[in-house]
Amino acid sequence: xxxxxxxxxxxxxxxxxxxxxxxxxxxxxxxxxxxxxxxxxxxxxxxxxxxxxxxxxxxxxxxxxxxxxxxxxxxxxxxxxxxxxxxxxxxxxxxxxxxxxxxxxxxxxxxxxxxxxxxxxxxxxxxxxxxxxxxxxxxxxxxxxxxxxxxxxxxxxxx
Numbered sequence: 001x002x003x004x005x006x007x008x009x010x011x012x013x014x015x016x017x018x019x020x021x022x023x024x025x026x027x028x029x030x031x032x033x034x035x036x037x038x039x040x041x042x043x044x045x046x047x048x049x050x051x052x053x054x055x056x057x058x059x060x061x062x063x064x065x066x067x068x069x070x071x072x073x074x075x076x077x078x079x080x081x082x083x084x085x086x087x088x089x090x091x092x093x094x095x096x097x098x099x100x101x102x103x104x105x106x107x108x109x110x111x112x113x114x115x116x117x118x119x120x121x122x123x124x125x126x127x128x129x130x131x132x133x134x135x136x137x138x139x140x141x142x143x144x145x146x147x148x149x150x151x152x153x154x155x156x157x158x159x
Contacts, residue, residue: 007053028082
C-alpha cells in the first residue's frame with residue numbers, strides 16, 4: 001500500500017546547504033544517470049529546499065523502518081563528500097523536522113540504500129522542472145511511496 005508523501009517545506013533561514021552541498025546531496029539520492037543534469041541545474045533556494053527535504057525524508061524513513069536488517073559498510077562512498085554532509089546535517093538539523101528520528105538519531109544520521117534508490121526513482125520527475133526553472137516546483141512536491149525492505153541481497157546503511 002502506498003501513501004502520498006509531501007516533502008517538508010523550509011523557510012529560507014532553515015536552509016543548511018550551500019550550492020556544492022546541495023549538488024552532493026542530490027547526487028547521493030539520485031542515480032548516476034541524473035548526475036549530469038544535477039550539475040546543470042541552476043542553483044536556487046527552491047533547489048536547496050528540495051535537496052534538504054529529500055534528505056530529511058531519507059533519514060526519517062530509515063529510522064521508521066528500523067535497524068533490524070543486515071548491515072554492510074562499503075569502503076567506497078556513493079558520492080564523494082555525501083557522508084560528511086550527512087553527519088554535518090544531523091548536527092545542524094532541527095528535531096521538529098523529523099517524525100521518527102530522535103535527537104540522538106539525527107546527530108548520527110544514517111540512511112538505507114534502498115530508501116535512497118526508491119526516493120531517487122520517484123522524485124526524479126521533478127529534476128527537469130528545476131532545470132527549466134518551472135513554477136510548478138513551487139507547488140507541493142510529493143510522490144506515492146511504499147518502501148519495501150529487500151528480502152534478498154545485502155542492505156546497506158550509509159552514515
